[in-house]
Amino acid sequence: MWNNQNLHMQRGKFIVFEGIDGSGKTTLSKMLAQELAQNGPRVHWTCEPTHNVIGKMIRSVLTHQLEMNEQSIAALYLADRMDHIQHPDYGMLHQLNAGDHVISDRYYLSSYAYHVPHVSLDWVVDANSIAANVLRPDVIFFIDIDVQTSMDRIARFRTGVDLFENEERITLVHANYQRAIEKIRHEENIVVIDGRKALDEVYAEVKRVADGVFK
Numbered sequence: 001m002w003n004n005q006n007l008h009m010q011r012g013k014f015i016v017f018e019g020i021d022g023s024g025k026t027t028l029s030k031m032l033a034q035e036l037a038q039n040g041p042r043v044h045w046t047c048e049p050t051h052n053v054i055g056k057m058i059r060s061v062l063t064h065q066l067e068m069n070e071q072s073i074a075a076l077y078l079a080d081r082m083d084h085i086q087h088p089d090y091g092m093l094h095q096l097n098a099g100d101h102v103i104s105d106r107y108y109l110s111s112y113a114y115h116v117p118h119v120s121l122d123w124v125v126d127a128n129s130i131a132a133n134v135l136r137p138d139v140i141f142f143i144d145i146d147v148q149t150s151m152d153r154i155a156r157f158r159t160g161v162d163l164f165e166n167e168e169r170i171t172l173v174h175a176n177y178q179r180a181i182e183k184i185r186h187e188e189n190i191v192v193i194d195g196r197k198a199l200d201e202v203y204a205e206v207k208r209v210a211d212g213v214f215k
Contacts, residue, residue: 023195145195147170
């Protein structure tokens, strides 16, 4: 359990959860945010795409309400991300500088995984370097599951699927995640956790690492 003394910091911590669809990252990120909030500091749970102006446009594409080519989608994600970081009211940088903690469900590692091969990995990494240079996570949790587990969970728990939630695309995204993690591992604090275990076991691993971040 964290206490108020080791959570009282000049600048908040930025923690990101990544993984293919069905990995449990959303549930785990919310669990961590809720536990942190119980100990006193302000904690902001957020996600990408956001629910702000650009993020809403992306969500319309994902749910097939708008048509857009893959390159434009990749560019929109970057625009949404920069607004997510730098907006003077709801921007993550503003919140962190105020001493609040931010927990995000997805960040730029998702772009590295989801937009390739429609856009080259080098292009996506280079384009998102502006985000990485402004705000790099203190830790990225990659919740790793296999494609079949992903498909089984989507079938059980989702009432609808988005543009990326089919077996061919998820197989590609899983491979892209592995490739991207290998490419940027020396620059990022990435912790890979087996997401096939029971939820309480996975969260215990998350919490163990998070304890170290907040020391």
